[in-house]
Amino acid sequence: MRPIQARISIGAMAHNLRVARSYAGAARLFAVVKANAYGHGLSRARRGLAAADGFAVLTLEEAANLRQMGVEQPILLLEGIFGADEIAPCAELELWPVLHHAGQFDWLRRQPPVRPIQVFLKFDSGMHRLGFPLAEHAAVAARARNLPGVAGVTLMTHFAQADEGAGVDWQLQPFLHEVAGHGLPWSSANSAALLRYPETLGAWARPGLMLYGASPFTDASAELLGLRPAMTLQSEIIGVQSLQAGEGVGYSQLFRAKRPMRVGVVACGYADGYPRHALTGTPILVNGRMSRTLGRVSMDMLCVDLSEHADAGIGSPVVLWGEGLPVETVAAAAGTSSYELLCALAARVPVLEMD
Structure with a gap:
């Protein structure tokens, strides 16, 4: 699955x-x-x-x-x-x-x-x-x-x-x-x-x-307001690529490596509700630590920087937004609103209900 x-x-x-x-x-x-x-x-x-x-x-x-x-x-x-x-x-x-x-x-x-x-x-x-x-x-x-x-x-x-x-x-x-x-x-x-x-x-x-569980403000986080995220969108790394200096990744090769680096491929794309217009630098959690997306989001996949994540590989957990990564932070980096991200969750994404 x-x-x-x-x-x-x-x-x-x-x-x-x-x-x-x-x-x-x-x-x-x-x-x-x-x-x-x-x-x-x-x-x-x-x-x-x-x-x-x-x-x-x-x-x-x-x-x-x-x-x-x-x-x-x-x-x-x-x-x-x-x-x-x-x-x-x-x-x-x-x-x-x-x-x-x-x-x-x-x-x-x-x-x-x-x-x-x-x-x-x-x-x-x-x-x-x-x-x-x-x-x-x-x-x-x-x-x-x-x-x-x-x-x-x-x-x-x-x-x-x-x-x-x-x-x-x-x-x-x-x-x-x-x-x-x-x-x-x-x-x-x-x-x-x-x-x-x-x-x-x-x-x-x-x-x-x-x-x-999202803050409506740019100057006050949900955590500061005492709110808890109700939705956490999570996935895993399903592939790892090694880039050499000058090589690109993804459609249009919008990101090109300046030095040798590792790139993780995450099972999440715009058909799941992740914004296609989120470009390089959008925050993402890998193994509970902050990283960034790279290049253009595809329909079913996106890429993540593993330069500072030597322990990450296929199967490593990824949080797109939610616990540990406020949806409004992702939205701001992607040039949109947390309303749009939450409402855009696709029907094909399985939902696990928590108490």
Whole structure:
């Protein structure tokens, strides 16, 4: 059997949820489990994050799966309903849709749910993605409250730079100023805001990335934040090559040796979810010690520098990210985000579930 494997820890997710709760104060937590729980598996996340106050997903299918798994907590639909035909399932499954455009209001007005539902109203406070303009908050909130079949309303927004130096104030203050008079609960905090900006804690926080043990910040590691990686992608060296000075390795010969050296070939490639654009120097662990990738990542293999690893050979264990090598460190070196790496784990990679 090909040696690549993803180890996913249920216990690490439960631990990270406890860390999130320690920052949340009186706010309740929606555990964000969209995109197959950021590549970790919806069923595994449901168990690891069972103590969450609610779950947040993207689609009706994800929500229905959670209900079938026995989830009784509130489930938030982050992009709301995509047509009037989804109103009845929302009521049946007791889902809380996010409303972010006028068409969704029209659908609810024409086909009110037989069972009243909770809704979230999303306002655009500066990200300019989804949401009603803040300037229309009074009319939007009034219309939502008058919709037939609406049991309650929560206001929300989303931050564009909570994980960067610009922070949240430029969005949070206008949002709070505009919506303060409605007397309605509100939600704004993602992982980065939850960890760094307690003023963003309304009625509900929506942590995602941190629950899987990755830091949203470039200046604070997951370990420093008390988080544990839930996913470890590991494999082995399946071949060793000896290069002479001037010889290259891999497609396009992007790496050429400056001196004689040993190169290990690892059973992992972009078809497994490792980023093809990760070039020479991306960190990797061999036998528990740091090394670097060499050259271009292939579909099924990548190469690693064994110059300082005389003990390494065929069968030596390799960690691509996870225990001992934070996914955000690999992502930064590869010019991408830890979100992309985790979500890109391929279906062909076997998963070993850990407690």
